[in-house]
Amino acid sequence: MRKKRDAEGTKSRVLKSAEKLFARKGFNGTSIADISKDSGISDGLILYHFKSKDKLYQEVIERVAARYMQVFEGFRENNLPPAEMMKESLREVFGFWRTDSTYNRISLWAYLERREATAVNEARLTAGLAAYLASLQESGHFPREIDPVVFLSTIIGPIHFWFRYKTRFAEILKLTEKDGALDDHFLKQFTLMLTSFFRDPNGPKKAV
Amino acid sequence: MRKKRDAEGTKSRVLKSAEKLFARKGFNGTSIADISKDSGISDGLILYHFKSKDKLYQEVIERVAARYMQVFEGFRENNLPPAEMMKESLREVFGFWRTDSTYNRISLWAYLERREATAVNEARLTAGLAAYLASLQESGHFPREIDPVVFLSTIIGPIHFWFRYKTRFAEILKLTEKDGALDDHFLKQFTLMLTSFFRDPNGPKKAV
Amino acid sequence: MRKKRDAEGTKSRVLKSAEKLFARKGFNGTSIADISKDSGISDGLILYHFKSKDKLYQEVIERVAARYMQVFEGFRENNLPPAEMMKESLREVFGFWRTDSTYNRISLWAYLERREATAVNEARLTAGLAAYLASLQESGHFPREIDPVVFLSTIIGPIHFWFRYKTRFAEILKLTEKDGALDDHFLKQFTLMLTSFFRDPNGPKKAV
Amino acid sequence: MRKKRDAEGTKSRVLKSAEKLFARKGFNGTSIADISKDSGISDGLILYHFKSKDKLYQEVIERVAARYMQVFEGFRENNLPPAEMMKESLREVFGFWRTDSTYNRISLWAYLERREATAVNEARLTAGLAAYLASLQESGHFPREIDPVVFLSTIIGPIHFWFRYKTRFAEILKLTEKDGALDDHFLKQFTLMLTSFFRDPNGPKKAV
DNA sequence: TATGAATGAGGGTTCATTCAT
């Protein structure tokens, strides 16, 4: 059939299909034949370009992880006051999860299948943010008695959780707002809870 | 070898092996032959008792889910003051995750594979707790402006998160306490953060 | 189709086909599918019984080698005078090669494909015979100036050679005797040449 | 990379690699990709020059066979006395096998795979020598009662045999001379045995 | 000539499932 020679085009079509299918069914649940069918690229050619299914998966994970990391670039550069920056970050991270549902699933599969790439990235990222919070503690913008890692778990954990269970919640609690509105509601509430922990070192102590 | 006809014994041995292996490698990563090898029960007999690999998996998930639900039975029965009960609940949930690492993984696999059993259970449980919190809002023990579902996400999400990333954190942050101590530290800090949201409707406003 | 449960029967049918095909086309030239077609046993079942193509090949080689070794058992036991025994041995070895053309080919494939089993057997056998010749040298029945290994090469080498080239010779030299007669002629001539090396230590020196 | 259009250079590089690899692993054990990797010539170009893997193999065999034949040209030309000439031939043939270990293997593969080229050459050569021996029988320089073909088998067979098994022998018999010395020893002994068959028609009968 | 993208058949092997025993 297609004998056009377009290596890059082929690779990107394969990666796109592979990402979709790996996200949906995981590594073991996705066969090269599935990817071949979805992308229209023959089995042989997929292996020709990516050497092995394993390496293809790796490449998918890395692509996805890179996308995730991009969200956090430039965070440190801006000079917003901490509470504002926290709000901003939350909005960005939340927005990413909301848009790129693929990342969530790929990252979970990778975790379960013990592929390190994403887990390492994520932990490193969290650790980086933790260091930043520690510096805020130094300057008195963030309460010293709260462990930054614990605090960050309290930020990111609920977001993971929300996207994992929100449709179930909507069903069970018979929430009638449509999906987008639910997300907005969650984000607003959640932001409110978290920003209460930040304070102006010179101003009065904020209470919950 | 084992020719003793002991249906129940056989089934429970299979379930035990299957749970272990499914937790470790997921449905697609575990073969009947693996389970047979681990349990000492022949392939044929496994299928004889469970009809198919899929039904066996389903049974494993349900068993695991039932174990999880048990933890929360009798919560409503006690009459502790809300903040105390929250602490108590946290300790129990956390303790469960800590002990039963199998649950965590099986539940995640099931989520990704869109098997409903655990996800439904978990959401139902969260919804139940949400209803309870709403009643506390009625009685003025819990701030009305916080959405109970959001609040619960903030409780359970970080616990999930913690058990998913803690070893990575320990590596990256070069935490030297041993595993148990880390868990204790997290729980204490986390409890501190969360209980600050509860207040005595008659007493003074609590600050962080 | 065939669902009779007859493990031994199945294995021996596979081994028979495998031996035939490996002899004809070697390890790399024979596919499991070929063996399956020839034996009527499904691919899956062949691997079920033999674990891997490699192990199947190994088993074929060992079976064939065992057959070869049997020819030489009991050689040392008889008490014929050396020259007689040499004749006897030659007849047996030659007879084996003549009958069991499979051995020849399997052994050659194994040599080229660097499977050690047969080569080791054969070399060990030759070495054993060399030791025997050395003892004849001690007792004066075999000339001391001839190296036993060299001598044995002179026995077995030509037999290998004959069976490798005889049909070609017959063509080129337009030998009209039929195959069996050619073999007989070769054996007779060859025996004559070789026995001339043995002598009665007490009798007159034999000349060619 | 190499874009210089140099048909002959390309072909000879391919042939060199192909010969090496075919000798080592045989036709079925060597892929075009292997040859491509070893020679640095792209898959496509190899097929372009040689039409098919099979034809390439054929060409390799023929090249190798031609090299073998060269060794024996000019044998008949010299006028050495028969026994001397026999010694001389032995030394040459032996030397060829010793140096060109590739020939040995390629010729064996070709034999097993029923590719005629080498086998025909070799048999034709032996037949030619046989005719020469027959002429010596006429002139009384070689015993009439010995069949020339049988005699030649006795010359060439052991040489084949020796190069096939010598490393094994060295291992099993714990021969400590190094390889070259073993070869020399074999050749000397072997020459001794064989020349004993030649005699001076006018002189006394030689005994072993 | 020269490259390497593209194909499709076939390679060995695993696997869920069936069924004779």
Place this chain on the structure above:
DNA sequence: GATGAATGAACCCTCATTCAT
């Protein structure tokens, strides 16, 4: 209830070959 022989489909991967560039 219990075993393991038997099957056939699917799996990942390799390969000779073709052909656009």
